[in-house]
Structures are given as structure tokens and as C-alpha cells.
Amino acid sequence: MKTLEITNLKKSFRSNFLIRKYHILKGIDLSVEHGEIYGFLGPNGAGKTTTIKCILGLLFPDTGEIQINGQPADSIAARSQIGFLPENPYFYDYLTASEMLYFSASLFALPQAVARERIDLLVKLVGLEGREHLKLRKFSKGMIQRLGMAQALIQDPVCLILDEPFSGLDPIGRKEFRDLILALKGQGKTVFFSSHILQDMEMMVDKVGIIINGRISRQGRLSEMVAGSTQCYEIVCAQLSEKQLAQITPHFASRDNQFIITLDNEADINLVVESIIHNNGRVIAVNPVKKTLEDIFLHEMKEVQ
């Protein structure tokens, strides 16, 4: 079952006194299944935020259709199922965290008792316990991001839309957010998020969509994209001289009294390992080097250019 479905989404902006038209989205098609984590990847200016703004009704598409659980995304019914965390979220700095969350709850028409229960839970969940009564103008960027996540979860949404959720977070915060998103997936929630941080994305997503110049250049399951994608093999060895190693293979590099040999073919591994042992060397590890999301992304970028 599809939670989010976008069909032929196009969006352009006029500028230079309405003369020139800039096509930002040139026909986006994507779908996110229920309970999936979808990573929306793309360089700056590719159209990620524009797509998200179209989903949320902040921008009006030129053409195309956006549906949340089979309902038009601009309907009240669809909106009540979405939790949204904007990029660099801005909240009213004259409110406290608790007041901000109560305000969010009121926009979903949550009864007071339910709101209180949700807020108590969410404050703990995002790590803002003890800071509920602090004015937001005293919050750091990371704390604002945590509050943003809490308000996105206020009505226990079916679908979360997160625009650059890791920005402003320190490494511990990023890890906690990753764990939280994975826990939400465990609860059956659908998560659609954009990010520049490929490592974070690689650790979490089920599906990836790469957007370049307003078009989805590649989309699919991450496991399928990287499957069978061993680029080369690395052999880590030690107790050899550079001269000895040069006789075995020219493709090596030294690091911390160790050598790393790079081989293109699997068939050469045995031969090289035997040669190392024959020269009284020590083989420490043999690693296949797989394609990463970064390699796939850079490849797509090159293809488009």
C-alpha cells in the first residue's frame, strides 16, 4: 500500500519581471510504500525542498498529482496524517518548548488530556526533558531540531516528512535521530526525508530517490542498488618491505606500517596472498570494496552532466 505517491509533478517559477520561467521540477514520479524509509537525495538546488513544499501545499504544482494514503495531499484529511519537520525549523521564540508543543497539538485539535500525554512522551523521546519551560530563544540549533521532531510527532502521524533532519545536530544527536527514525519505522510509520549526509541515509533507508536538475535520475531499493556492486578488493598486509611488495604488485599504498593492495579481479586474490606468505609477510585482511551510496550518487551526477 502506498503512503505517498507523486505523479508527474512539475513546478516552475517566474522571475526577471515575470519574463523568464525557471523549471525547478520537471516531472517527478515517486512512491513510498507503507512502513518504508525513503531517502530523497540530491545536490543543492535539485528540487528537494520544492518537492516537499508541494507535498505540504506551501507551493502549488504546475501539474501533477500528490496523494497521501490515497487522498489529495492538500486535503485536511491528508494533512492530519502528516508530521513535518522543516529544514532549519523556525518556531516562535517567545514561546517555551511546552507552549510550542501545546500550540502544535491545538492545530491538530487534540484534546487537552491527549496533548498532555503526547507532550510528556515526546519531550522524553527527543531528549528535551527538563527544558520544557525554557523559552525557545535560549535553545541551541540542535535543541530546536529536537523540538521540531517532537512537534512533527505530536498527533502520532502515519507519515513523516523530514527536510534535512540531521542539520544542526552533533554526532550524538545524529545517532539518536537515526535510532529514533528506525524506531518509528518499527512502529509502522512511513518516513520520507531529504538529506545531504549520505552516510546517515545509507544506514537507514529502504528506498532511495536521487533527484538531479528537477528529475528523478534513479530510484529503487538501496539493497538492490548496491547488491553485486563490488568495485575492487583490498588486501591489508604487513612485515614486508616496499621492494618485496613492488615485485608482487604495483598497486599498493602504505599506511601505519601496513600496506593496502588494491585488486580489480577476484581471481588475483589467491596469487597475491600466496606471494605475500612466500615472502614471509603477514596477511591481515582481505576486503571486498562495495559501491557506496556516495559512489552511486556521484555516478548519477556525472551521467546527468
Place this chain on the structure above:
Amino acid sequence: MNMHIKGLVLNTFRESARNKMFYLLVFFGIIFALSSKLISFLTLGDTMKVLKDTGLAAINFFCVLIAIFTGINLVYKEIEKKTIYNILSKPLTRDHFIVGKFFGLALTMLVALLAMASIFFLLVLLVGGGFDLKILLYFFMLYLELLIIVAISLLFSSFSTPILSFIFTVSLYLIGHIMWTFNEFKSLLSSRLWVNFTQALYYILPNLDKFNIKNEVVLGLPLHAGTILFSILYALVYILALLAVTIMIFRKREFQ
């Protein structure tokens, strides 16, 4: 009231009430209303009349300032600070947003006016005057005028910068108090086209003088129920029309 709108109303009120500018203007309004007592000592004539005249003028001036300053910033700040992203992504319409903002401002103005009016009534009692129902009516009519000013500033704030909104709102406020000149001006025109144009402007622009009953209150002139009822009806229709235009503009607005 719709729960979504209630949340917006209370938050708008909270925003205004936590703004230092709001307190400053209410404070000055009260100070100037109190200083009318001093002025009444320094001038010749009926002390009570001078006190009412200057006190009500001071309250009027500061309430109009609060209405303009809070109104012109309200929607603009939401867009500029991007807090609107968070609100419009929630299950409420843009119509809810505008209506919520308007009622939030209306509540803010009510609190400001009540604060100033209470001090003024106290002052009148202390000076030896009694409770004058006409003064209460004056504040009610002032409140209607303030609601129109709030709706005008909200309209401009929905598509313009605070500086432009300020210029537009103040211009309309000033024009609104000299609407009677339109009729005189019309009699000087010879072209039918210009006469019609002036007539159209007379009906379109806000006639704020309808809400000014200060002379009747201060000088004790009679007030006609029919005129008051017409002014109330005028205010309601004008506010509804302004909100409808604001909503129409805001529905088409995109947030890049």
C-alpha cells in the same frame, strides 16, 4: 469556535502580549490618559470636559498605534521567519489562518482598550464624575474602528512589507477620517467620469468618521440609535469584505 482557529487566536494574542512594544504603547496610553487630569488643571473651562476630551483622544491615538503596529507585522513576520511553514503544513486551511490572526488581534485590542478604559473610568470617578454610559459607547465605537484598522493592516501584511503596509494603513486611516471632503470635492468636479470615480472611492474607502462620537460624548450632544446601529452594521460588512479580500490574496500566495 473551531479548535484550530482557537489555537491560532490564543497564540496571536500571546505573541502580541509578549511584545515589549505592546506594553510600551499601553503604558503610554495610560500615562497620557492620566495626564489629561493635569491638562484640565492648566486650562480654563469645564475640567471634566477637558479631561474627557484629552483622555479619550490619548486612548484613541495609542490604540490606533497598537492596532497598526501589531497588524502590519503579524503575517509578514510569520512568512519572514518561516514559522508559517509549520502552521500551514497542519490540517487547517489558509482561511483558518487569516481568521485566526484577525480574532487574535481583535482579542489583543480588546485587552489593550479595556486596560486603558478602566484607568480612564477610574480617573473620571476620582475627579468626581459619575459613570457615563456614553463613554462606554465611545469605547465600543472605538473598538469597531480598531477592528477595521486591524483588518486593513492584516490585508496589507498578507502581501506587502511592514513599511509599505504601515504607509498604506496610515494613509487609509487618515483618508478614513476626511471622507466628508469627498462630497465637497465631488461638487467641484465637472466631468461625469470623475464624479463617478470619486463616488466609487467614497463607497470603497473606509469611512472611519462614522465611529467618532467624541463630540457627542464630551459636549453631551444627543446620539441617535439609528446612526449607531448603521455604524455597527457598516463595521461588520466592511470587516467581512476586508477579510474576504485578504483570504483571496492569501489563498494564492506561495511560500518559496
